[in-house]
Amino acid sequence: MNPRPFLFAALLLIGLGNSPLQAASCPGGVSSSFTVTGQVTNPNIVITLIQLEQQFSPAQANVTYFAAGSVVTESFTGALLWDLLNNSPVGGIVTDPTIKNDILHKIVIVTGTDCYQSVFGAGEFDSFFGGSQIMVAYLSGGLPLGSAGFARIVVPGDKAGGRFVSNIANIDIEDGSYPPKW
């Protein structure tokens, strides 16, 4: 009997069992809160509209971008992603002070209710490095985002809307070092 298929199946099961993040469920739909998980001071915080509105100074961005071939112009209001991650209640991205510029190793993975996902490097929106005004927007033209959920990512300057993850369900901070640290 050839043992290899069994070995393969066993390894696959072990691999799935050990995966750091089980496959998320993706029902889609309009979000009314999201979680912030991973390498932050206070992981598993739930963020709602009231917090976005009241705990961060509002940022404004007029953006023009391609969405499925059409040009869209919108005026978004939101909290800066950098502000959200570095103030209460999230409390900051956890870094190792013994590693030079460890913040540049961190990645931010934004996932929608439909599991649509975009990854950002912390260095691109760290106010000291890239300073990109990536925001967690909650108003467009002064109105709620409707089918895009209570919050979506907006990246001023992007030419297409692909990174504007709508219906945010989770923002996860991980270490993107290569080779992996863990």
Ligand SMILES: Nc1nc2c(c(=O)[nH]1)N[C@H]1C(S)=C(S)[C@@H](COP(=O)(O)O)O[C@H]1N2
């Ligand atoms: N959750 C989620 N966000 C998403 C998408 C998606 O499929 N799911 N599509 C992206 C793409 S490819 C584009 S172009 C824009 C379109 O956004 P708009 O139609 O609201 O302008 O949303 C982005 N955000």
Ligand SMILES: [Mo]
């Ligand atoms: Mo798109």
